[in-house]
Amino acid sequence: MVAPELTLAAPGPSGARGPRARFAHTGIVLAAGWLALLTISALAAIAGAGADPLANDYEAINEPPSLAHLFGTDSLGRDIFSRSMHGAAASGLVALLTVVLGGGVGILIGVLAGLVRGAVEAFVGFVTDVTIALPSLIIVSAVVTLAGPSILTIGLIISAFTIPLFARLARAVTLSIATENHVLVARTLGASGWRILTREVLPAVLPLMMPVLMTTVAGAIVAEGALSFLGFGLRPPEPSWGALIAQGRAELSTASWLTLFPALMICITILSVNVLGEHFREASR
Template sequence: MAEARETLEEPILTGNGGPTDLAAMEPDLLDVEPDQTVASGRRRRSFQFGWWLACGWLILVVGAALLAPILPLWEPGTPDYTNVAGGLSASHPLGGDAIGRDNLSRLIYGARASLLVGLSAVVLGAVIGGLLGIIAGYVGGKVERVLLTLTDATLAFPGLVLLIAAVAVFGASMTVIIVGLAVLSIPTFIRLARATTLVIVQREFVTAARAYGARPMRVMLREVVPNVVLPVAAYGFIMVGVFIVAEGSLSFLGLGIPPPTPSWGSMIAAGRTELLTHPQISLIPAAVMFVTVLSINYVGERTRKRFEVKDSNL
């Protein structure tokens, strides 16, 4: 019995011949695993909080923009001369601009214009660029080379110069801005859709469809397009924020949506002469644009990562 006890008390040898003290290992395991679990839980809660906060702000902005005609707001183009560069008040919660127009009303109606420009340009660019990118990736050959050459040529041209030239030729209007932004986004969507298509056409379900004798058009529409839509849409969501900033930049230069239609960029530009005396005229719309674009980027980036095409999730 004494020999048996001595045998049980001997240290256990590891693979390299060194002793391993299990009693000493257990505290280390207990220290590491709970910390990792707690850190993972904190990251998950932080992610959920940021996600819902960004989504809540976007829902608020979009809802206010859609319901603007029925909300109890001042007319965005009607000045109140008792509220010229006014501060916060009960009748004007966000004050007034340099000629007395209500800032809150103009912010909400400006959201309609800015969101319309961003969404319309993205949809137009994503549909055209996505289809061309799928064709380039699936067909290949000369078609792919021609499309990639045109894409590289378009990307080499300065985007802001192209927009300024379009406004100078066709005049400043919402339609010209939407079409100009869509044209600038088409090459990016072509590259994204093509890269995604090149990954998808190597998958087993595409090979099986071809083996069963499906026509190329049917394979492309039934197998490739549904798998390209989600990554393109996720990236397009991010592009909405980019186009809102682009529209604001054009409006700041006086080349955006013409008055009396308000937009966030035109509101920022209208207050630049009052920055020293009444900075809130420009800072309020700039802050709203910043938070909105930040929320769009946050939600879009998380969505893009969720639907990013990889070999591991196909």
């Protein structure tokens, strides 16, 4: 009897992908494509392309989706697609402010606290603990009400509450990186604190913070939508995803598209941002 041969699967080419990897790659491409398309559409809407989001057309009241109005119209004949694109621009600007200001300032504070240590680290830790313990949504709502609703106001106040989160995480990452060989060698060779910060620590910290930055983008979009939904965001008739959903609640049974499309856009956008955030998290391992 001939002994059965033991067959080993030959390793595939270096570029081969398993089903899971191909699925993940497809998800990343779709997520990036959606965000790119949404960004282009929002910028085009701001530039004046498409229908006026504030224009009333009393001959097209509560029309369902059609070629003339892709997302239908509301009770005043306003184009929901155009209003959704302007709402995307509002949410995107708030998210951008949050990441640039909250992320930038928070990461810088955290890195400095992790490098300097001592009293600076203790003070930053105390401030972050106190700030994180505050009821952020209530305070944001109160400040926006007092200061007046605007994209700048909403973005600044949300950024203020993300700074402690970034500071705490960046400090923890910096404490780990500060003991690595390239930082210790730079200290031994007499490199200045500025060089160590900009050449050794920050380039190592920023890639590790990318998943948090993406999560913050999603959180800022949700926060802006929640504020508008509750009536603390942009005032009507200014378009906002949260405000569009709130305005369509009363007509949900007769004109479901008023709520459906803005809600879908929020869901798909948050999902896309989270998919990219997961990709950055896997890449940073």
